Amino acid sequence: MTKSTPAVLDRILTLELARVTEAAAVAAARLRGQGDEKAADQVAVDAMRTELNRLPIDGTVVIGEGERDEAPMLFIGEEVGTKDGPKVDIALDPLEGTTICAKNQPNSLAVIALAEGGSLLYAPDVYMEKIAVGPVYPEGLIDLDKSPSENLAAVAKAKGCEVNQLTACVLDRARHAKIIEDIRSVGAAVLLIGDGDVAGVIHTTDPEETGVDIYFGTGGAPEGVLAAAALRCIGGQMHGRLVLDTPEKVARAKTMGVEDPNKIYSMNEMAKGDVLFAASGVTDGNMLDGVKFGKGEIHTHTVVMRSATGTVREIKARHQDTTKFSV
Ligand code: VTB
Numbered sequence: 001m002t003k004s005t006p007a008v009l010d011r012i013l014t015l016e017l018a019r020v021t022e023a024a025a026v027a028a029a030r031l032r033g034q035g036d037e038k039a040a041d042q043v044a045v046d047a048m049r050t051e052l053n054r055l056p057i058d059g060t061v062v063i064g065e066g067e068r069d070e071a072p073m074l075f076i077g078e079e080v081g082t083k084d085g086p087k088v089d090i091a092l093d094p095l096e097g098t099t100i101c102a103k104n105q106p107n108s109l110a111v112i113a114l115a116e117g118g119s120l121l122y123a124p125d126v127y128m129e130k131i132a133v134g135p136v137y138p139e140g141l142i143d144l145d146k147s148p149s150e151n152l153a154a155v156a157k158a159k160g161c162e163v164n165q166l167t168a169c170v171l172d173r174a175r176h177a178k179i180i181e182d183i184r185s186v187g188a189a190v191l192l193i194g195d196g197d198v199a200g201v202i203h204t205t206d207p208e209e210t211g212v213d214i215y216f217g218t219g220g221a222p223e224g225v226l227a228a229a230a231l232r233c234i235g236g237q238m239h240g241r242l243v244l245d246t247p248e249k250v251a252r253a254k255t256m257g258v259e260d261p262n263k264i265y266s267m268n269e270m271a272k273g274d275v276l277f278a279a280s281g282v283t284d285g286n287m288l289d290g291v292k293f294g295k296g297e298i299h300t301h302t303v304v305m306r307s308a309t310g311t312v313r314e315i316k317a318r319h320q321d322t323t324k325f326s327v
Contacts (some may be wrong), residue, residue: 135235
């Protein structure tokens with residue numbers, strides 16, 4: 001029986017989400033460094049779907065593996081869960097950073113966000129321009145329409161430091177040459193990442209641990225919504241603008257409810273209402289450890305968060321290394 005969605009989601013679900021990302025992370029980690037992105041992604045998808053279907057939710061995937069015709073599982077619109085629970089929107093990426101996992105490099109994650117039905121931005125699979133900072137800054141500090149150097153000056157002033165003491169995280173892509181040049185022109189450092197901008201954005205929330213003060217650049221729109229969901233829970237500010245640079249993309253976005261193709265979305269517009277978020281490390285990262293396979297045991301490291309309370313929990317789990325990850 002489907003129940004109506006309460007304004008605040010059942011807190012038990014936050015912990016349940018850990019099982020979902022743990023399962024995906026363990027599956028993907030078995031294929032770390034094998035150079036086969038597709039295989040690693042597929043096993044993560046399978047594992048995540050199996051676990052999701054055990055949750056007491058009436059869930060709909062709104063950010064998933066792609067449109068129904070291109071993704072056999074966890075496609076956009078797929079219904080998941082036992083149906084015996086609240087109606088929820090789900091954004092997921094069973095393996096965020098498929099290439100980094102295939103190369104066994106840092107910061108690939110299994111990620112999921114869950115929110116009341118209708119609360120997540122239904123973003124088409126296009127690019128999104130993004131800017132993000134952590135929780136300590138006054139509202140309205142960052143501006144996607146300003147240059148990186150202008151934003152860096154604002155952050156330095158608010159933080160009470162010199163611009164050359166700041167580090168910006170940017171995806172290592174040719175399209176970011178100008179952004180990188182502008183950041184370096186004012187003496188700030190650039191941390192280039194190969195993939196994984198969900199982690200990149202989250203890193204801004206803990207500069208002391210990660211060394212990252214601000215995130216700039218264009219990455220996937222689905223990853224943007226996932227990152228916004230995480231920041232809703234931890235705190236921070238993020239803005240995103242879909243890159244709808246062809247009439248086809250504008251039309252497709254319109255069918256998903258995007259009326260203004262140039263709109264800058266705030267974090268709260270990308271992920272409204274009560275939001276739950278979970279991520280498990282696949283490979284080691286500066287936020288989460290990757291999966292470790294020990295003698296008869298598997299170790300996982302997961303962060304779960306809930307926007308209603310702002311609680312951020314880290315869960316280190318030891319699982320018996322049975323052939324079937326969960327029963
Ligand atoms: C980023 C990155 C992801 O897609 O969003 C990127 O964070 C953007 O696409 O891990 P390009 O690779 O085309 O630049 C991913 O790499 C996932 O595919």
